[in-house]
Amino acid sequence: MSEVVKLAMVKRCAVITIDSPPVNALSAAVRGGVLDSVNAANADGTVEVIVIACAGRTFIAGADITEFGKPPQHPRLSDVIAGIEASAKPVIAAIHGTALGGGLELALGCHFRVAVKDAKLGLPEVKLGLVPGAGGTQRLPRAVGPELAVRMIVSGEPIGAAEALERGLVDEIVDSTTSGAVAFAEKVVAERRPLRLLRTDDSKLVAARADRSLFTAAAASATKKSRGLIAPLACADAVSWALDLPFEEALDKERECFLKLLSDDQSKAQRYAFFAEREAAKLRGVPDGTQPRPVERVAIVGAGTMGSGIAMAFANAGIPVTLIDTGAEQLDRGLGMMRKNWDATAARSGIAADEPAKRMALIDGKVGLEHVADADLVIEAVFETMAVKKQVFTAIDAHAKPGALLATNTSYLDINEIAAVTKRPQDVVGMHFFSPANIMKLCEIVRADQTAPDVLLTATTLARRIRKTAVVVGVCHGFVGNRMLAVRGWQGESLLRSGALPEQVDAVMTRFGLPMGPFAMGDLAGLDIGWRSRQDRGIRWDIADAICESGRLGQKTQKGYYRYEPGSRAPLPDPEVERLIEQTCERLGLRRRAIDDEEILERMIYPMINEGARILEENIAARPSDIDVIWLYGYGWPIHRGGPMFYADQVGLKTIVERLEFFAQRLNDPALRPTPLLARLASEGGSFASMNRAPAVG
Structure with a gap:
């Protein structure tokens, strides 16, 4: 039917296959191809049943968000879903990988759904500051009940196929996607199963309508951590419309809510963060064709809080770890800390009951630095002083095998100086994890002067493998995050001095x-x-x-x-x-005075932005959005404010320059004077966003 949607016959079953790499996003071409295929299958007298499946590694993983903010292209997803619902022949969604956002909304419009056992299904629009916009808030409560629906939609977290089957979101678990769906389709036809339209099935809403407290409690629990975000509350409201309004009226309100949030600053910030994280994965200065080095075993030197947390992060990803310390007591303490953390996670059902033992089996505790010899990557996580780091790296260099990556977890220190004590500075890189390292998402990858391109690529690839957001930075005291944090710390001290x-x-x-x-x-x-x-x-x-x-x-x-x-x-x-x-x-001899909240906010935030501009001037960060990703995922910057450099554009660079000049004079602090980059952008009416769009250079 199109380049990205194919229609084929398997016996009397029409199989519609979406093939639009990498995630089969619902672009206009995909939407049009699906709708045309459904209509064509209905017009074909030989077709008895229709299956919608996807090629590649996943089912439809969401809308094509590059279309957000642009003129609408037809058909809309709601039109495609309406066409599926209107089909006189059964339509079955065959789910593998992830059915997310618009992908799940399309599946909810189908009469039946099957999934492979490791599939995930969810509506993550809230993470972009939005509500589902194509009926998800109305069909999902009818599929799984409003209590689970509000939890899924407000959190944006998917559920697995087993829970989806138990709660009625899918009708059967199949061994393979297309063939399993075709076999299920044959049963639907043979058994003459009636077509189930979620829009007309209110059976799972009856209990919550009779006792509203069931839903109210679920909604309150789901939204209690919203912390200033408007989308989670809007999502909960939208799900409640399933209980209170006719389906079509609720659908119209959902769409109205979606469009309102789409134009809101919070959603703009959250969508910016989404793209910024993906932009950070694009490495500059790494030649095309560079391949990462293989990493099968990691050695971590230092069994303290940080080293143990890093070891947990690798074991969580199934990567074997040698955890090394200089004494048995320290090593046993670190291993015990890890086991205790995993046991606690299992106790609250965060992981399966047998997972702590499985993950501990991946950790081999050893005393003595000679045990780095088998590792493809060695990460040093010892005391934060240069003398200790140099001593450890000299020993690591003596024992590590040729080609092994030698990484330091230093938070502040000069990695060039650390690399200089080895005979292989090209293999040395910074991997700055954030505490607790098994939980925090960020990893600053620090490129030293002699770090080889394949070492840089390996470190970033491996960070993503253990589910970290990797951002490449250059060498300076504190790199990006802690350098800006130090500026904020001094401003806090300065504010106490002021009053x-x-x-x-x-x-x-x-x-x-x-x-x-x-x-x-x-x-x-x-x-x-x-x-x-x-x-x-x-x-x-x-x-x-x-x-x-x-x-x-x-x-x-x-x-x-x-x-x-x-x-x-x-x-x-x-x-x-x-x-x-x-x-x-x-x-x-300081005189203190009353300080208003606006001054506090400006003095805490604007100098950080100024330091971010200085970091860009020095090429410590490749782009402003990289700075934002670091602050979003390493320091708890509120997602709905997009990051400090995004926030600067929202406030206006001219305003920030004027206030910095005012505070520099009032406080007699030359460090507060705007950097040349910030002053130039402000005078030209420019923005940090324009620097994000600049072409990548090596």
């Missing part, structure tokens, strides 16, 4: 959308970490250091910027901290 209190700054930042304020986060991590780092570099932050010198090191001592009740992590404002701040300012 703010920790609880006021934290309240502003959490209202902005961060999961924790910077001072509460410092208490959680331990204030001694930053204190020790400042001492190593000969830097003094008078208020922060005075707090540490008074024995307030954070939650570990039950007092830091806040105080903590025994056994509690809830930060409580402490008058003693206010006294320490006032005494320090008095000693320094």
Whole structure:
């Protein structure tokens, strides 16, 4: 029927096959091809039943979001689904891989659905700041019940084929997609099964209509972590329309809601983040045809919190790990920590009950650096001082096999200096994981001066293999994320000097959308970490250091910027901290004043943006969107604000430059003056987005 949709006959079954790599997205060509094929099959008197299947690795994995914001192209997905529902002959969706978003909505329009056992089905539109826009909020509640539907749609998380079968979303699990669907189709015809139209089947809505609390509780649970996002609440509302409104009226409201969210700044930011993450995977300076090195076993040096977390990340992906430390006690502690974490995950049904044992079987604990010899990748995760790193890398270099990647997990240190102690600096790369490494999504891949292109490609490929978002950065103190974090940290100190209190700054930042304020986060991590780092570099932050010198090191001592009740992590404002701040300012001759929330937000965010521009000037990051990805997935930047560089464009670069110049003068802080790049973009009416669109260069 078209280049991307084919129609073939298997006995008296018309098989419509979508073949539009890589994920069979619902482009206009696919939509038109499917609708034409369904109509053609209905017009063919030899056809008794229709199967919709997909070639390649997946069923339809969603809409073609490159069409968002552009003039609509016909047919709309809702028209295709209406055509399927109107078919006089049974239409069966044959699902493998993932049926997501518009793909699942199309399948819900079919009369029957079959799936292979490892298929996943879901409606993830909420992750783009949207509601499903082609009937998903109305048909899914009728397929699985409104309680499960609201959970799936608000979270955006898919369910597996087994649960889909149990809850009525699919009718049968098949061994192979097309042949299994054809066999099921023959049964449908032979048994003369009536066509099931979800639009007219309200049987699974009856209980929730009779007792609304069932749905209300499910919706409240699903939306409780929305944190300023409007789409999850809109999704819950849309599902509720299935209980309250006639189908067609609810369908119209769903579409109206979809279009409203589509034009909203939150959805624009979330769609930007979606594309930014994919753009980060495009490496600059790696010649075409470069192949990654094979990695079958990883060695991790250091069995502390970070090393153990990294080992868990690899074992979670099924990759064997040798976990190495210099002493049996430290090694046993690390192995025990891993087992405890996996057992806890299994206890709350996050993984199967037998998974902890399976994953622990992939971890081989060893004492002594000579045990790196069999590894294809060695990751160092030891104490964050240059002397220790050099000592460890000298030993790794002596024992690691030729061609092995040698990676450091350093958060700040000069990787060129670390690489220089080896005889193979071309094999050295940074892999900066974020704590807890088994959970946090980001991995900064640090390209040193002599890092070979295939080493860089291998590190990024492997990071994605263990389900991390990899962003390539250059060498400087703190790379991208921590370098900008240090700027924000100093601004927090500066605000305390000016007159703010920790609880006021934290309240502003959490209202902005961060999961924790910077001072509460410092208490959680331990204030001694930053204190020790400042001492190593000969830097003094008078208020922060005075707090540490008074024995307030954070939650570990039950007092830091806040105080903590025994056994509690809830930060409580402490008058003693206010006294320490006032005494320090008095000693320094500083006069404090009332600070409003707008000034706090500007002073915490705008200097970070300025530092991001400086990072771009120095080619430490390839593109502004890479900086945004780092902050989204490593530091809890709110997804609906797109990242600091995206946010800068939303505010307006001219405004940011004007405010930075004002604060630089008022605070007598030259570091706040706008960078040349930021000043130039502002004066030209430019944007960071324009830099994202610039062609890639090596």
